[in-house]
Amino acid sequence: MFLCVFYSFVPIQHGIGYIQHYRTQQPSELLPLHLMSIKKIINDPIYGLIRFPFEILYDIIDHPIFQRLRRISQMGLSTYVYPGATHSRFSHALGALHLMTNAIETLKAKGNTVTDDEYQGVCIAILLHDIGHGPFSHALEGMIIDTSHEDISLLLMEKLNIEYKGQLDTAISIFTSKHPKKYLTQLVSSQLDMDRMDYLTRDSYYSGVAEGVIGYKRIISMINVSDNQLVIEEKGIFSIEKFLVARHIMYWQVYLHKNSIAAEQMLKKFIQRLKFLVVNEDYQIENETLCQLIGIKAVKNSKNGDTLNHKLEYFTKLDDIDVFQIIKSSITSADQVLRMLALGLLNRRLFKVILQKEPFDSDLLAEVRQNVKITKVLSKSELDDIIISGKETTKAYDPAYNEIKVLSKLGRVAPMSEHLDMLVNITDITKYYLCYPK
Secondary structure (H helix, E strand, O other): OOOEOOOEEEEOOOOOOEEEEEOOEOOHHHOOHHHOOOEEEEEEOOOEEEOOOOHHHHHHHOOHHHHHHHHOEOOOOHHHOOOOOOOEHHHHHHHHHHHHHHHHHHHHHOOOOOOHHHHHHHHHHHHOOOOOOOOOHHHHOOOOOOOOHHHHHHHHHHHHHHHOOOOOHHHHHHHOOOOOOHHHHHHHOOOOOHHHHHHHHHHHHHHOOHHHOOOHHHHHHOEEEEOOEEEEEHHHHHHHHHHHHHHHHHHHHHHOOHHHHHHHHHHHHHHHHHHHHHHHHOOOOOOHHHHHHOOOOOOOOOOOOOOHHHHHHHHOOOOHHHHHHHHHHHHHOOOHHHHHHHHHHHOOOOOEEEEEOOOOOHHHHHHHHHHHHHHHOOOHHHHHHHOEEEEEEEOOOOOOOOOOEEEOOOOOEEEHHHOOOOOOOOOOEEEEEEEEOO
16 A cells, blocks of 8 residues: 655645645545545644544635634633633634544444534534634623624524535534434533533643643543433543543633633623713714624614624624724723723733622622722712622533433443542532722
């Protein structure tokens, strides 16, 4: 058997990065037909050189709607705490797609039938699972368009499906849990999906938090299918426990770090204040895209009016850069609250944060309010914008939601909760926060 490989290095115009083109010549029984064509190899810092099995995946990656994810931060404003956490939703989507190809190949090697159409569909579904994220990801979820990123992802997938003449039909059925093979949907969205597996691996890598490292190779090698459900073989139980503990640590050490909470709450208040000023005080902003999305002006010459579908036209043009542009231009704003929030976000002058397990008593809230009022000379409504309180709740594992199933050596399938020890928390952990100017 001879293997001939020809390399050429070229800068790709649409932005995957530098790639290698190759053509493989070897017996067709060793290589599926859909792999016997020119492919691009992507150099991922975590997984190394990776490639994908269908040409349409590269077409979607090169699409402007997907390329926008380059300019959407994966971890919101966590970079204010962990300077290395500057990676994007773009790299996360590619990483999740890579893990998905590994998962499908593992299932096929264990005798599970996955057709090429299903393989392509589940790959497209995971590639586009985060396409609906807006600027700073979860930090501004529902703030610009009052709709979840999952719903927006579905709308954008349907839009792309028209453009690609129905080639996303299977992907949409998997994404919406309508496909008969439920384990394909579980690979995209569940408590043990390729999304979580990549973001924990990637976020721990870029933040430098070693406690978030998981054994993704071991976990993927242990997955299987039983009774149309995704299962983990019994040998993989300890890897799953490590995965759940790592996710718990990442939430409280990284995603819900007190300074991450402060930065993201300041960003939310900035957008809220901006909306209030423009709608109620005729405040002018230069960014037309953001202007349209927050419902400030009627869309000219629009037959559909201010519908969600029409807003999507603007939403797909919006990214972190647009929001930072408004923040930068607001540091000289005549509005004291907007100026204070803009300066704090731009120069990392974050609000003071108090975290505790119990709700804050009224005496402390009154004291903080009085102190801020004296030092900042603000009205009651302005104080409401800069004294921020709330709570965050999470758990390592939720036994009430689509439990991870464990397949024993004897063929018995049982929920993961029967195998967990005290290391994994299955109850809600709630922490209350209070943020205010120093």
